[in-house]
Amino acid sequence: MRILVVEDDSVLADALVHNLRHAGYAVDCLADGAAAAHALITQEYDLVILDIGLPKLDGFEVLTRLRRAEAHTPVIILTARDAVQDRIRGLDLGADDYLAKPFEMPELEARVRAVIRRMQGASGPELAVGPLTLDRIGRRILLNGMPLDLSARELAVLEVLMGRAGRVVHKEQLMQRLYEWDKVVGTNAIEVYMHRVRRKLTGAPVTIRTIRGLGYMLEAVDAA
Secondary structure (H helix, E strand, O other), rough: OOEEEOOOHHHHHHHHHHHHHHHHOOOEOOOOOHHHHHHHHHOOOEEEEEEOOOOOOOOHHHHHHHHHHOOOOOOEEEOOOOOOOHHHHHHHOOOOOEEOOOOHHHHHHHHHHHHHHHHOOOOOEEEEEEEEEEEEOOOOEEEEOOOOOOOHHHHHHHHHHHHHOOEEEEEHHHHHHOOOOOOOOOHHHHHHHHHHHHOOOOOOEEEEEEEEEEEEEEEOOOOH
């Protein structure tokens, strides 16, 4: 999952990026609204964490432009604790949730998980595909109830595939969701991670199909 953090307080921004990356997300960070508005029309994100008080363009304008472009990217706005009208306005403009400053990082991470669940149409903290279960809270994947030994990138690959089980995931989509924009990678890196994940699923009734010229598709295999 790839997240864009837009926050001009460098101390808070660093803390957000550190904690979210530690939780296994790919994270980009910007400090002004104009740069954020540009990034959101040129890059694809699973979630935006958006401060309201930004230089160049405020968070409301960034959110307005995003929704005007009919983009459905989930947005969590950050507001001052006493700015009730800001929270109301942000929600009316299309924000999916808000968090009042100051806040605890575990609460932010819980709200991120909740928004991503809603985006994926899931009501609970787990996502199952055949014998595979994604535990969003514990940030782990289980096979027949037993945790798989996965690196952060391998977990991220499976998370993306499980969230789109039965549908083709293009290599470019995987690259966008696994790497920040300052990381230079090629499609061969995706192939390496895919090989490793497949090896760890050996013998399981799930398969990752290569759709030549397009990408990959995760499917549960009918034991019958």
